[in-house]
Amino acid sequence: MFGAIASWIIPLVAPANQIVYDPQQFYNAALAIVAGAGCATIAFRLLPPLSPALRSRRLLALALRDLRRLAMAPILPTRGGWESREYGSLLVLPEQAEPLQRAQLLAALSVGSEIIRLRRTARRIHLDAEIDAALEGVAHGQSAIATERLAQIYDALDVLPSVEPKAPIILRAQGGIRAISEALVRHAAYFDSAALR
Numbered sequence: 001m002f003g004a005i006a007s008w009i010i011p012l013v014a015p016a017n018q019i020v021y022d023p024q025q026f027y028n029a030a031l032a033i034v035a036g037a038g039c040a041t042i043a044f045r046l047l048p049p050l051s052p053a054l055r056s057r058r059l060l061a062l063a064l065r066d067l068r069r070l071a072m073a074p075i076l077p078t079r080g081g082w083e084s085r086e087y088g089s090l091l092v093l094p095e096q097a098e099p100l101q102r103a104q105l106l107a108a109l110s111v112g113s114e115i116i117r118l119r120r121t122a123r124r125i126h127l128d129a130e131i132d133a134a135l136e137g138v139a140h141g142q143s144a145i146a147t148e149r150l151a152q153i154y155d156a157l158d159v160l161p162s163v164e165p166k167a168p169i170i171l172r173a174q175g176g177i178r179a180i181s182e183a184l185v186r187h188a189a190y191f192d193s194a195a196l197r
Contacts, residue, residue: 006086006141010035011033016053021146052097053091053096059089059105061105062106063104064190064191064193066141067115070082070112070115070191072135072136076116077116078116079117082116087109090105093105107187111180111183115138115180118131118176119131119135125169125171125173127156127173130149130153138187138191141192142192143185143188144192147184150180150181151181157177
């Protein structure tokens with residue numbers, strides 16, 4: 001409310017212009033601003049709201065688009081930033097959304113978080129090129145290819161020379177690969193949807 005009032009005060013009072021005491025000009029400008037804001041409010045009330053099914057599909061498409069960008073992003077966002085963005089999508093998901101749509105949005109959230117963690121871990125164990133090649137399948141909507149490449153990396157991590165018990169970073173990388181692969185297999189139809197290719 002105060003932001004709207006502050007934005008109206010500048011055109012009404014016109015502090016940068018020379019002071020002119022013309023009440024007719026002031027009332028004309030004030031009436032134009034109030035009438036314009038009123039017409040905009042009425043226009044928004046006349047537009048019908050989007051149906052819950054359409055809003056759900058749009059949120060899923062936006063989450064998938066964000067995930068595909070994340071898979072090949074040269075600069076990774078923080079996990080907190082990614083998660084807060086996707087939690088926001090979950091919050092505005094309509095009550096009428098199907099359980100499958102909620103599960104798909106949660107899968108996109110968890111895959112994105114694991115991608116961020118895995119890409120950061122991959123730099124430390126010098127597997128970033130292999131991980132990027134595997135995640136290219138996610139970016140292009142080819143989850144079967146991504147799952148196959150991730151399985152190869154998982155097996156390669158199994159035979160890496162490391163002290164026993166396995167180094168925690170290797171286990172963390174394998175856990176991330178397993179989480180991403182399972183989500184890609186379980187929701188392959190969603191991750192492979194052609195709407196955003």
